Amino acid sequence: MAAIGVHLGCTCACVAVYKDGRADVVANDAGDRVTPAVVAYSKNEEVVGLAAKQNRVRNIANTVVKVKQILGRSSGDPQAEKYIAESKCPVTEKNGKLQYEIDNKLVCPEEVAKLIFSKMKETAQSALGSDVNDVVITVPFEFGENQKNALGQAAGAAGFNVLRLIHEPSAALLAYGIGQDSPTGKSNVLVFKLGGTSLSVTVIEVNSGIYRVLATNTDDSIGGVCFTEALAQHLASEFQRSYKHDIRGNSRAMMKLMNSADVAKHSLSTLGSSNCFVDSLYDGLDFDCNVSRARFELICSPLFNKCVEAIKKLLQQVGFTADDINKVVLCGGSARIPKLQQLIKDLFPAVELLNSITPDEVIPIGAATEAGILVGKENLSLEEEALSIECSAKDILVKGVDESGTDKFTVLFPSGTPLPARRQHTLLAPGNNSSVCLELYESLGKSPAKEEGKFAQIVLQDLDKKEGGLHDILTVLTMKRDGSLHVTCTDQDTGKCEVITVEVAS
Incomplete structure (x- = not known):
């Protein structure tokens, strides 16, 4: 049985296929194993990948980059606001949804993501030689319900049958078979992911094949693009030294330099030096500059x-x-930088550093491995089945009221709770109320629950009033492995019951 794993990152997408018991990344029609997550629109067609990225200088207003950053977000979201401010492709809000303005047409982010997923599907099916559609999609640990739904819908619209969404750190562990080789052992694994636009560091406890996230942090202020920008600034200084022109304020020239710096950055991961040549960079002047790996490391030292x-x-x-820490897993394209790998080795001198799989291929390989587990379930032993246990990404809280009438939030599922999980909660409400409302919220890390974090509510109506007494409501919450949440509320006096299921709670 064959299956597919897809990782859609902010800057690049990568697809792996599972066949004959192993998972491998497959190359696209250009021969590249990683595809830029860039979509360019023209009057006649949509172009996905390297061609769209290379042509962005000439078609900047109609080229969408980093769509994952805005997918499933609304205009009030700080991340969305930051994205809108930086986007060269205009973003507007219509009917409460953020959309791109392209050639007087509105295009929603899900449509852009769908085109990238379609490219991944085409690449996988071409390699497999068959119409396999079963896929596992990876999501960042901090993604909420709306973002997961948007990603899943975009993959579905591209013709994929989405078996499961799994968190990127879990996929990284699956790629190396962590938990498979010694299912009875207990270990702590650090997953270091440096992608195009963010750095994520996660500590996962692996115990009897179960993954439990102990802590995770994401920093959006650093990513692979920061290294490219630092190198581009150095090249701009070299151009100014040679030709006495400061091109830093010229966006077109700087974009050309960014493209050249990006190529050089990738080359310097394997070579000692790289040549940066830009034809007609500014005012008809060609630019040619050689950058050594040592110089690059000095520039990027901070x-x-x-x-x-x-x-x-x-x-x-x-x-x-x-x-x-027993093992360190490297993933994300920029984790390939040799100097960075050396610094991490120095930090963990006695620890196994796992980088035998190319870091930008680790996550899709893990996703394809999970897809293989799911499509071949009947052949699995119990240990292998236990591998796919997920964790809740965010704190799930219930809102109540304390004796003084102040809102009180109780954490039922802390982030990192191994799934499936079941919790019971007793809700006490004033007896003179004829209805009781239970509200559920999600929150990330130490931040308090906010109104926009509310994702579900369940109301028990037509209760018998109890003068001077309290309604005693027993709530049972079951979170399944896919993150869906099943909630049952029962009035202990009358047996009156209400039930809801939230498709993806966390």
Whole structure:
């Protein structure tokens, strides 16, 4: 049985296929194993991938980049506002939904993501030689319900049959078979993911094949693009030194330099130096500059330090030292940088650093492995089945009222709770009320629950009033592995009951 795993990142997408017991990344029609998550629109066609990225200089207002950052978000979201401010392709709000304005037409982010997923499906099916549609999609740990739904819908619209959404750190562990080789052992694994636009560091406890997230932090202020920008700024200084022109204020020239810096950055992961040549960079002047790996490392030194500090901070958060970590998994394209790998090795001198799988291919390989597990379930042993246990991404809280009448939030499922999980909660409400409303919220990390975090409510109506007494409502919540939440509320006096299911709670 064959199946597919897809990782749609902010800057790139990658697809792997599971066949004959192993998962492998497959190359697209251009021969590249990673496809830029860029979609360019023209009057006659939509172009996905490298061609769209390379042509962005000439078609910037009609080229969509980093769609994952806005997918499933609304205009009040700080992340969405930041994206809108930086986007060269105009974004507007219509009927409460954010949409791109392209050639006087409105295009929703899900439509853009659908085109990227279609490209991934085409790439996978071409490699398999068959119309396999079963897929596992990866999502960042911090994605909420709306973002997961939007991602799943876009994949479905592209013709995929989505078997499951799994968190990126879990996929990274699956790629290396962590938990499979010694299902009875207990270990702590640090997953370091440096993607195009963000850095995520996660500590996962692996115990008897079950993954439990102990802590995770995402920093949106650092990503692969920061390294590219730093190198582009250096190239702009070199151009100014040679030709006495400062091109930093010229967006077209800087975009050309960014493209050249991006190519050089990738080359410097395997070569000692790289040549940056830009034809007619500014005012008809060609630019030719050689950059050594040592120079690149010096330019990016503050960024490397920031990455290492993020690891130290997370270890501190969980009360660990480097000795408490048994394995470190590297993923994300920028985790390929040799200097960064060396600094992480120095931080964990006695720990196995897993980088034998190319870091930007780890997550899709894990997704394809999970897809293979799901499509071949009947052949699995119990240990392998236990591998696919997920964790809740966010705190799930219930809102109540304390004795003084102040809102009180109780955490029922802390983030990182292994799934499936079941919780009971007793809700006490004034007896003179004829109805009782239970409200559920989600919250990330230490931030308090906010009104926009409310994702479900269940109302018990027509209750018998109890003068001077309290309604005693027993609530049973069951969260399944896919994150769906089943809630039952029962009035203990009358047996009156209400039930809801929230498709993806966390």
